Amino acid sequence: MNVRVARGAAARRSGRRSEVWAAAWLMARGYRILGFRLKTRHCEIDLLAQRGDVLAVVEVKSRANIETALEAVGFDQRDRLRRAGVQLAANRPGLKHCTVRLDLLALAPGRLPRHLPDAWKGG
Secondary structure, X not given: OOHHXXXXXXXXXXXXXXXXXXXXXXXXXXXXXXXXXXEOOOOEEEEEEEEOOEEEEEEEEEOOOHHHHHHOOOHHHHHHHHHHHHHHHHHOHHHOOOEEEEXXXXXXXXXXXXXXXXXXXXX
């Protein structure tokens, strides 16, 4: 196996572990996980979670710090994620009443996860 293929496989495994850890963190805080790695026509959603009337489209990033994690999600990606969440809510009868929110769950080595609801304040 060449180095590039091995590096990509390791990154996918790390991403999946981060998403599972993020889901457990959210569930411990009262969220119901509705899906992992949901593929939509707009993009792939790492986690879709609901608590009350909020449908959280959660982007999971494992980085050295929160600032780097926030910067890792550009405007175009945030726009695609938001549109994907709105589409999913509109197509699921039980979610039509929900407010769609874009959250970040940042993971850093040796630190507790940090959940930032509405991480980009609607932008």
